Amino acid sequence: MLQFAIRRLAMLVPVFLAVSLVIFMIIHLVPGDPLEHLIQVGSSPEQRAQMIARYGLDQPLLVQYGRWLAKVVTGDLGDAIVMRQPVARLIAENMPHSLALGGAALIFSTTVGIVTGVLAASFRDSLFDRAVMGFILLGSTLPSFWLALLMILMFAVQFEWFPVSGARSWDALVLPALTIGIGGTALIARVTRAAMIEIANRDFVRVLHAKGLPFWRIQLRHVLQQAMLPVMTILGLRIGWILGGAVTVEYVFARPGLGSLLITALGQRDYPLVQGCLLMLAIAVMLGTLLGDLAQAALDPRLREAMGAR
């Protein structure tokens, strides 16, 4: 297992390098630059030229990339040009908010998704199954921006159960976490249901039924355990997806976090900050995928063997 984990980890290095190059190039190839936000009415064109030189923006892109990467691998994400603060500090200040939001959303979508998936599979083709799957389909298709506003209007404005926005109290976490969580719930429920149904048709399950074991015991102890394999992969992918998906939700709910920071940085074309935020999101996706794979491998020894590990 350890060997498997090391191999998977090693595979991330070239992926990281490729991702870092793409992240660097994309933001630099988009028109606009951070100096727009630093030039004052009254300053001269010469001052602009000085600033371009000061921030190294007059160097070829590959040179800029090389300098940035050299610092990144030592853990230095540089200083934000417009925000004038170390990128690492800004990310460190905002990351806990995103992790809290992502964690809450993940717990919600995992719990509700698996329970719903199990129930839908257990009562396959019933009215309950159809209603749940229909609702899930609806939830997964609503854009998060729309859903966020709907949540605010319903639960903050009409019922006054939760604050409209912010992060000043624990209850301000509920609506944004639900907004992100609903999309994930749909996915996890669908995967759980499909896997449960597929496994329930296998011979060993029929044997268990023939032996007279109680239905729910078979479903929860035998079928669900097997069905968790694909769910684990989905959960791994969801970790990164949730952090990325939080961008819109943090913006609408005016919450601090990596998403809000990224939107501000993008608007200002603050290159080091955009690069830092995107890099963190990319790392989250990579680590999430890794965790999913490791969890799957832990549950299924055949996978480890297929990867050449013992």
Add this chain to the structure above:
Amino acid sequence: MKTMMTRSLLALSLAGLGFTGLAATSAQAQEATFVMTARLVGAPTYNPTKATKLNTATTLIFDRLVVQDADQSFHGQLASSWDASPDGMQWTFKLKPGVKFHNGEPFNAKTIEWWVPQFKGTENAFTVEAIERVEVVDDLTVRFHMKHPDPNLLFNLATSFMCIPEPKAYTALGDKFGVTEAIGTGPYKMQQFSVGQQTVLVRNDDYAWASDLSTNQGPAKFKKLTFREIAEESTAYLELKTGGADMLVNVPTDFLPRIQADKAVKLVTIPGNELVYMPINTSVEPFTDVRLREATAFAVNQKEILTSLYGGNGAAADTFLISSLKESQVEPKYKISYDPERSKKLFDAAGWKAGPDGIRVKDGKRLEVKLWTQNGTEFKRLVEIVQAQLKAVGMQADISIIDAGSINAQYRKKTEHQLAIRAYQWTNADIVDWFFAAKRAGYPNVSMFNDPEAERLNDIAMNKSKTWDERVANFTRYHEYVLSQYAFAPIYQPAQSLAYGKRITLPQVIRGTGLYGPTMLDIAPAN
């Protein structure tokens, strides 16, 4: 698209759900929460010397030597009086006695002597560029010896960038000043600041040196103020609606009609410091011909835009400067107001005759131009109306909506654009230099205006004025000349709007050029 969705959803939901009035109050009577919307979101620091973007809270933490009123007059804040020598080479300021910084350090002439050199090498260096040296005459008198006359000195001193920080804390904190701590002499102390999120201020109980723009000459009325930054306009509005916030410091234009109709919320408008206009690229065909520029400028119906798009809030613009500036008082013949007949005659005279579909044609070429603007609902709606108005006189304008973060880079290509809809916010006539000086062609001189006479007048206005009155006269002439060359079409002057709920009261008159420190001192709990 996103904002459209927001608006539609809000309209449906507000109608369907039916509001039952303000939610239960959550803040204490001695506390208030203000919301700053998109334009004020994202100021990264409260270090006034080094910042290029500051927000409303800055003028509560710090004071300036002087402050400016809505009529552009100047009033002492930390300075009790001042005078300039006749040749403009010396400015002497008398300072108020007994002023202390939040950390107990005294404010005096030595503070100013230390402060002015701090601008060197910063993006705000131009504000003190004309000052040769600072002389401490006595503890409460300071004299600026100038390299050359700078009649704009008082304007610079009144900007937020010239708020005065405490020297010891400024030096000790370095780059952290304004981020982790901000020490000034203002009516509030900074307690907490999260970039892009919120700033919490607590009252400076020792405050007793307000300017005469404030009725309240003592400490502020609220013990604690929270300034939240909410970029999403619907969320900001709903915070006010539900009582989560006491005031929207700047009301998004799209929400003006809704707030006007809302009895639970009061709306106050004050003279604006913004101008919406249409730059015309003078370096590309067909606008190299001044007659075409004039015809285009007179085709824009400013009053129709004011009524249909802004519900009458604000004013139609007929020059390039906001109307509170003296330099906007140009000879009537230079003003640009809707005149379709004049426009059509000019097109005809230039040889552009109406074709069968109404679009004008010359030498077999149709009058088709590119009309750019940046993304955002207001700009999109505005550009569509202008497109229709231009079509009415025979010009087909093809709209391009470009991301706000990249549009300036597109202008820098210099010849890709022809017409554009833009806005600026500034309360000084030197904006004419910013947008029309030849050395700034591309961006910010989107009009690509390069005219020898304009350059001569620019030099006189920018560098040869000795007194404020002389500067006004010189800039008025420069402004008039640019107007006569139709390098743009003026459109609209938005009013500044703020909305507030029942828990606070505002003074009858909002003093200053916006909702800044002087007015904030007079804002009080409702009971």
